Amino acid sequence: LSCASSAKSASMTLASVRNSLIKQEDTIIFCLIQRARFPINSHSYTSSSFLNGSSILTYYVKHIEVIQSEVGGYANPEEVPFFNYHLSSPVVPPNEPEKFLYPAAASVNISEIILKTYIEKLVPLFTSSGDDGQYALSVASDMACLQALSRRIHYGRFVAETKFRGAKADYISAINSQDKATLTKLITNKSVENTVKARVYKKAKIFGQNVSLHDNKSNTTTKYKVDPLVVSHIYGEWIIPLTKLVELEYLLRRLN
Numbered sequence: 055l056s057c058a059s060s061a062k063s064a065s066m067t068l069a070s071v072r073n074s075l076i077k078q079e080d081t082i083i084f085c086l087i088q089r090a091r092f093p094i095n096s097h098s099y100t101s102s103s104f105l106n107g108s109s110i111l112t113y114y115v116k117h118i119e120v121i122q123s124e125v126g127g128y129a130n131p132e133e134v135p136f137f138n139y140h141l142s143s144p145v146v147p148p149n150e151p152e153k154f155l156y157p158a159a160a161s162v163n164i165s166e167i168i169l170k171t172y173i174e175k176l177v178p179l180f181t182s183s184g185d186d187g188q189y190a191l192s193v194a195s196d197m198a199c200l201q202a203l204s205r206r207i208h209y210g211r212f213v214a215e216t217k218f219r220g221a222k223a224d225y226i227s228a229i230n231s232q233d234k235a236t237l238t239k240l241i242t243n244k245s246v247e248n249t250v251k252a253r254v255y256k257k258a259k260i261f262g263q264n265v266s267l268h269d270n271k272s273n274t275t276t277k278y279k280v281d282p283l284v285v286s287h288i289y290g291e292w293i294i295p296l297t298k299l300v301e302l303e304y305l306l307r308r309l310n
């Protein structure tokens with residue numbers, strides 16, 4: 055499970071939640087860099103008769119999630135599993151998380167959309183074409199990417215809750231009329247979005263360099279491990295919009 059730590063629930067503010075999103079950028083970018091070491095390996099995403107019709111990726115994720123749930127994974131509302139139905143009860147004593155989310159809205163879950171978007175839109179953008187047959191390694195890094203993305207995107211529930219608490223009157227009237235356009239306007243901050251995109255571009259440039267002890271004169275043509283423009287594009291086109299979708303879905307249920 056992703057290790058990006060978050061603010062303690064009870065004291066969450068919009069600033070602390072945004073701080074967590076900033077830290078999670080590092081995890082996401084490092085995960086993408088790891089996955090980019092392997093080619094696209096499309097075969098690992100198609101259904102296999104050896105695995106009862108699952109793909110290698112979904113088979114792997116389902117089974118690892120069971121083990122993670124046994125050791126207490128997914129007890130914390132910051133973690134949302136991709137395949138809910140087969141999870142086991144923890145075999146270790148629970149560490150009760152503090153309650154911050156509104157219960158009727160806390161279960162918002164867009165895992166299916168995240169999985170589909172990741173395989174169909176994101177992987178082709180930052181991996182090379184081809185197949186090296188190293189599926190065990192490439193699906194392990196897929197799962198790391200998926201969990202980092204899911205945590206970030208589902209963090210939209212915490213963002214939405216802090217925004218709701220900060221401007222209750224505005225939100226309550228829009229929620230009562232289930233007015234998606236007004237809610238979308240209320241949750242949108244274009245200047246924050248632009249800052250996020252610029253910062254992940256810069257981080258991808260710094261994290262994705264080849265580091266050598268000797269100054270290399272040919273370094274003028276630096277090749278990054280993942281194209282910084284692609285990272286910024288992935289944020290702008292998918293990660294931020296999906297976070298906003300989670301915020302919207304959460305708010306629509308906030309008074310249920």
Ligand SMILES: O=C(O)C(=O)C[C@]1(C(=O)O)C=C[C@@H](O)C=C1
Pocket residue numbers: 072075213241242243244246247250293294295297298301
């Ligand atoms: O920081 C916020 O206010 C958020 O809602 C998060 C986020 C994002 O995904 O980064 C999403 C919507 C806003 O327009 C700005 C940024």
